Amino acid sequence: MLVVQNLSHQFYRHGRPNVLFEGLSFELERGGRLAVLGRNGQGKSTLLKILGGVLAPTSGRLSWGRARPSWPIGFAGAFQGSLTGLDNILFICRLYRCDAKEVIRRTEGFAELGEALTQEVKYYSTGMRARLAFGLSLAVDFDYYLIDEVIVVGDARFQRKCQDELFNKRGSRGFIVATHDLNWVADMCDRAVVIERGRATLYEHILEAVEAAASIQSEPA
Numbered sequence: 001m002l003v004v005q006n007l008s009h010q011f012y013r014h015g016r017p018n019v020l021f022e023g024l025s026f027e028l029e030r031g032g033r034l035a036v037l038g039r040n041g042q043g044k045s046t047l048l049k050i051l052g053g054v055l056a057p058t059s060g061r062l063s064w065g066r067a068r069p070s071w072p073i074g075f076a077g078a079f080q081g082s083l084t085g086l087d088n089i090l091f092i093c094r095l096y097r098c099d100a101k102e103v104i105r106r107t108e109g110f111a112e113l114g115e116a117l118t119q120e121v122k123y124y125s126t127g128m129r130a131r132l133a134f135g136l137s138l139a140v141d142f143d144y145y146l147i148d149e150v151i152v153v154g155d156a157r158f159q160r161k162c163q164d165e166l167f168n169k170r171g172s173r174g175f176i177v178a179t180h181d182l183n184w185v186a187d188m189c190d191r192a193v194v195i196e197r198g199r200a201t202l203y204e205h206i207l208e209a210v211e212a213a214a215s216i217q218s219e220p221a
Contacts (some may be wrong), residue, residue, distance in 0.1 A: 010022075064144070069144040082122060111135030148214070
């Protein structure tokens with residue numbers, strides 16, 4: 001189970017501290033679905049990076065217990081651009097101690113990138129990066145998935161494939177999803193964190209969170 005206690009993060013701009021969010025606490029059991037909502041630049045991606053171990057929080061603590069979370073899955077991907085798609089897969093296999101042949105087979109089958117896997121990732125389009133990230137993350141056995149702004153990618157057929165693989169076949173896993181798609185959130189998530197102007201508010205009822213986020217998005221920046 002994920003346990004977050006009094007989590008805060010700030011950055012410095014022109015020598016002055018700027019608070020993205022502070023005092024965030026929540027728990028998420030395996031199978032829970034948590035949305036992270038807010039306008040661009042408010043800290044959604046930063047929160048996912050902290051939860052995924054990419055960034056350290058300014059204060060507070062979090063624990064995954066024995067659970068294994070994914071890296072933040074997004075358009076940018078968690079890849080080294082000078083390596084090929086295949087080399088990035090092999091690196092992840094070493095990192096997570098997975099069977100390389102099986103992970104490559106499953107990633108190729110899902111991502112449908114073909115010969116592009118032998119190309120350097122820096123030449124990939126954003127959609128190709130996202131497909132590689134989705135395919136690779138589904139080929140590794142995670143207890144929780146961290147998804148940053150990517151709910152579906154590609155054409156309608158591939159979108160249905162993503163939805164089925166993630167949220168149906170892996171419906172017993174936990175999900176933390178940063179997104180602007182409030183209709184999707186209302187249908188698919190249980191709770192939400194709304195980040196706005198240095199505050200991170202946890203909503204236990206998803207429709208209240210959607211209403212709050214919609215109100216914020218309608219305000220001038």
